[in-house]
Amino acid sequence: MDFDLFKKENEIIKVAETALEKGHFDEDSQKQFQSLLGEYKKLSKHAKRLINLSDRNELKLRDAGEEIKRQKKELERRQEELVQAEKMASLGQLVTGVAHELNTPLGIILTSSSSLRSETNHLNQLIQNAKAKKSDVARYMVSAQETCDLLERHSQSASELISSFKAVSVDQAIDDKRDIELRAYVKSIVRSLKPVLTGHNVQVIFQNSPVAIPITTYPGPLSQVITNLVLNAYKHGFEEGRLKGMIEISLKTGDEIELSVCDNGKGIAAEVQGKIFDPFITTARDSGGTGLGLHIVHNIVFSKLQGHIKVEQPKNEMGCRFVIALPKALKEE
Template sequence: MQETLTNKPPLILTIDDEKVIRNSFKDILEDNGYEVIQAENGHIGLKKIREHKPDLILCDLQMPEMNGLEVVRAVKEEFGKIPVLIVSGAGVLNDAIEAVRAGAWDYLVKPLFNMDILLQAVEKALDRAKLIAENEAYQKNLEKQTVKLQQEIEERKRTEKQLVQAEKMAALGDLVAGVAHEINTPLGIGVTGISYLNDATRAFKKRFTAGEATKTDLIKFMEDCEEACQITLSNLKRAAQLVAGFKQIAVDQSSDEKRIFNIKQYIDEILFSLYPRIKKTRHTVHVDGPEDLEMNSYPGAFSQVLTNLIMNSLLHGFEDIEAGQITITVKKEDHSIILRYEDNGKGMTEAQQKKIFDPFFTTKRGCGGTGLGMHLVFNLVSKKLNGEISCTSTVDKGTFFTITVPMGDVED
């Protein structure tokens, strides 16, 4: 005899219009540790089912008022999974088939001269019911855990998306800071030139009004004006050049516009935008590729990829290295663009290479690194640019990235 999920002896309801049979079942079942309640017809049986919620029902097939098949159907409709075993003296195959179709779990023919058959059928049905209950509990728990896991995944995705966006904005912020720093010098010189020109004009006007200006004064004033104008003009042109160079990169990084662009020229523009960061070091960047090679893609994503690779070299690859070398090679292969990026920095271990594109992986934990730069690169290449990226690295020798992306339709 087994126990229920609540560690109580199983409760069995016997429904039979013959008292002798009910009592014989009751005696054998109680002797084997089961609790037994009785009902003399189907209507009373259903009432007791509602009151006591038995673990198993033994039901006669042929009874007045409400037969066993009606009981089986009512139990199945109202209570679902309570096992019902039909016990009948008819012994007709069609009755057994109809009972099982109605929802009975087993069919026993009486008289039962060997009560072991009854006990085995009861134990088998209770085992099956227990397994069904355990499986349902497992399924509910699994569904609950699945929902919880899905919520955690969605929350992680939202957090990661926010951090990636923050990474983009931080990169854009660095770009703006670089513009402000670089543009400050030519604008400062231009302001100085205009201020000098203003002072010189006022001084000459004063002498001229007083009738004290000489030809020598006029010549000197004209020379000063020309020099001040040349200095101011050249520095304003320099500022305009800086703004124009930074502007396209900034626009592309903050938009998802797809367009045709010259790859090598655009790489030069990206490097120009990173000049404030690179010029503070002795590192050099060499770019090799056809001058006329174009692609129809997302320049903003392309810019973010290359910017992150370069910044990764500057911050990680060239740590404790005075003068590093970055080599960028681009070429066309069939309908794809192959970009190879290489630095001769300190490289990575095999374990680090396996995690290089994982979110939140960084060797600069606690030093401002979010660990999302290379994860962003992977997502941009594989999703936005619809390409592939691979990485190989050797400790103390450097790191090598290969990026393959479709070049798109570049025909007019």
């Protein structure tokens, strides 16, 4: 359009210059001049309409850009809410499992302490009535020693379970970066997860590394990743304990740290293999699955832990293996 206007302007100028050279406008020159001037006005008017339309489109694009930014922020906010909801769901399962597991040692402690009190009262009554024999005291001492050993053993078991759960739950609630020894930390995560699977047909095994593995990372998000992968295998690979099997966690160290979670369950359905980390992909929607667990794992590994994750399903074998590569130290954000 700008080229057409420029062309008409040149034609009009040329006609005017020719008339000036002649000293007057003849009839043909006047007709040509008026015709060119009319075309120029039409083109100019059309150009103005296009400019106005362009301005309106630019305004619409600007408004659309602002709307996209707003929707992006809203999407990020909702995604963060989903991450928190998934985190709370994982913690809820841990709480239930730990509470169930604590019932056993606490029940034994209560029963044993009641028995010890009863025996102590009985011996005290014999002593007060001057009827206590040496054999009574000896029998009490043996029984008291056995009860004390039982109390100590189950108190230690409960204390270790609570300590593991406390470390994992606090880390999942607080996103602090710090130095940790990865073997010991993964071991505490595995211990906190075992109560969730107690009474079912699934075992969680940690293949400990022979060497210490120091790492600077976010323990909370790392704990959530491991928890989600184990619970995902339990739910989908073993149908929540209806199938028997094993989930194995292992560590390797080199230029990067490799953490793998492997199971011998029923594997990944063919229709979801290529989109396992996509949001809302699940084969358990009828039983309450949201399809966000592995998507959240993927996002945490890439964005928070600065690593990468892949899934492997051996041919002609059951189960699957998630492999996570982590840097030994995070880059400054």
